[in-house]
Amino acid sequence: MTTLTPDASVRVRDLRKQYVVHEKEPGFLGSLKGFVNRKTRAVEAVRGVSFDLAPGEVVGFLGPNGAGKTTTLKMLSGLLHPSGGEVRVAGFEPRRREAAFLKSITLVMGQKQQLLWDLPALDSFLVNQAIYEISDAQYRETMREFTDVLDLGGILKKQVRKLSLGERMKCELAAALLHRPRVLFLDEPTIGLDVNMQESVRAFIRDYNERYGATVILTSHYMADVTALARRILVIDQGQLVFDGDLARLAGQSRGGKTIRLQLRQPVTAAQLAHYGSAIRVDGLSAELTVPRAEVSARAARLLADLDVADLTVEDPPIEAVMAELFGRKEIVSG
């Protein structure tokens, strides 16, 4: 592993962001009133967030819509000034946007693009080479590596507007990482991509992290991204951190019990399984049921004694179910 520079850490203390929004009544009359008597309202988007990331750490940053994830990432990359608190990223204060800081980080937003639409991606790469003052030797080496991992071969010379969404996203990532940043802020980097493309983007992020020891904060609505890449999870809700810890511990937060997965030698019915727990799926010789945490051993023992079981496994519920339960909503989707 080539470590880019010694300090790729992130330190956040009591970070806050308040947006002031102007309120306007609907219609023309509302606009006129607004001229005379302008009403404003404060939106507390981030309310005292603190965490530390060690160099090389990959962290999943999760939360429901409007929780404050993008606002936090924008403050960490210096695009937004915090209303309060402290941030240090790779030893810099992001809001100052010093050249050395900008060369150390990248912010990738899946919903925004930086590539020039009418030109081939290669031209945007050359622009970035000039902006970030990348030597020809490093440019060639990085391009070779990215072309290989992201399979960019046939697409670099095509007009960006003619690329598929997945191809464009791969080029966006390559452009954003060409200067070999040591801290990566990735906001929904796989949004809208099909499952295969999501997997290539994940593999690229994993490879970059391992190769350069880069620190990564990743937001995604696809839980598969997070479970594949991050061991530590930060969960934000209504501008506050509500969880900071191990992915496995997050799964353990569920009050909903554990899942028992069964392989049987004789088919069972849902009605039979109802004696042991709530059946999630019954499909001839295989079945899944949820049982209360405290009862797992007793119920598993009864299943083994009563039914002709070929295999039995006990698992934590899928992480998206835990998140949906934490927020009481069903909006976290699985990739």
Ligand SMILES: Nc1ncnc2c1ncn2[C@@H]1O[C@H](COP(=O)(O)OP(=O)(O)OP(=O)(O)O)[C@@H](O)[C@H]1O
């Ligand atoms: N420029 C802005 N002006 C006013 N309010 C804003 C602005 N940007 C975001 N907000 C508000 O701040 C809160 C946090 O928004 P943010 O975009 O950070 O959330 P998020 O967690 O990234 O959500 P999502 O998952 O939907 O992208 C929301 O209530 C949002 O409406």
